Amino acid sequence: MKSKNLKGNSINTKLNPIELMLVMNEIVWAKRKIKKMIPRAVHEKEGKQPITTEEIKSLLKTANDFRKIAIIHFLSSTGTRPVVLTDPPLKFKHLEKLTDSCYAVKIYDESSEGYWAFLTPEASMSLDAYIRTRKLNGKHLDETSCILATKQNARARKNDYLSQQSVSKALSKLYKKA
Numbered sequence: 001m002k003s004k005n006l007k008g009n010s011i012n013t014k015l016n017p018i019e020l021m022l023v024m025n026e027i028v029w030a031k032r033k034i035k036k037m038i039p040r041a042v043h044e045k046e047g048k049q050p051i052t053t054e055e056i057k058s059l060l061k062t063a064n065d066f067r068k069i070a071i072i073h074f075l076s077s078t079g080t081r082p083v084v085l086t087d088p089p090l091k092f093k094h095l096e097k098l099t100d101s102c103y104a105v106k107i108y109d110e111s112s113e114g115y116w117a118f119l120t121p122e123a124s125m126s127l128d129a130y131i132r133t134r135k136l137n138g139k140h141l142d143e144t145s146c147i148l149a150t151k152q153n154a155r156a157r158k159n160d161y162l163s164q165q166s167v168s169k170a171l172s173k174l175y176k177k178a
Contacts, residue, residue, distance in 0.1 A: 008038045051076075055178070059171075062178040068170060070123075070130035071148060077123035080107060082167040085148055089162075093143040103127065105147075 001011045015034070022029050056076050063069045075082065084090070084107050094106040101121035108114040119127065127147070134141060134149070148162055 002037070002039060008040055011038050055175075058178040059174055062174055066126070066130040066133045067148060068174060070126045071167065071171070072174075073123035073126040074105075074119065074148070077120045078105065078107070078117035080117060082171065083164050084108070085167055086162055086164045090147045091143065092141060092145050092147060095147055101125065 001014065006014075015038075019031070021027075056072065059072050060069060063072060071082075071085070074080075074085070078084070088109070090105065090107075094109050096104045096106075098104050098118075101124055103119040103124045105117050105119065106114060107117050130148075131141065139145075139149075146162070150162055150166070
């Protein structure tokens with residue numbers, strides 16, 4: 001597999017079923033030696049540098065709607081990645097108002113990886129402003145409604161919730177524009 005230039009993660013994926021079979025059948029094997037032969041990743045992962053406060057301010061100045069502003073504040077306040085908004089989609093049942101100016105959000109609810117994240121007062125205010133605009137546009141919101149939804153006039157909309165791709169694309173465009 002190394003001669004075919006497969007990456008370490010691909011090799012591990014192919015070896016996992018073999019390893020499981022050996023373990024389940026109590027066959028002794030040189031796991032440590034084999035794992036040492038698997039090449040390590042040499043590419044750098046994305047997100048080498050965190051976004052700065054100045055860059056966030058620039059994004060907020062460039063953002064032209066309440067939803068984008070709420071997304072920026074949400075991600076910067078919680079320190080989460082965009083996938084948190086969409087997998088599974090965050091709904092109002094995951095949002096708990098702690099004080100007049102602070103929300104708690106259950107991230108990855110119904111998962112062993114679930115945890116609570118907290119919105120700053122500024123992020124909570126931007127989320128409240130976004131929710132108000134949705135209500136003013138006639139949207140009925142309940143516990144099962146998505147916190148951050150697709151735009152009302154989106155053509156050929158399959159779901160009410162944002163996809164990870166649409167969040168990333170919107171942030172990327174906004175970042176380039178800023």
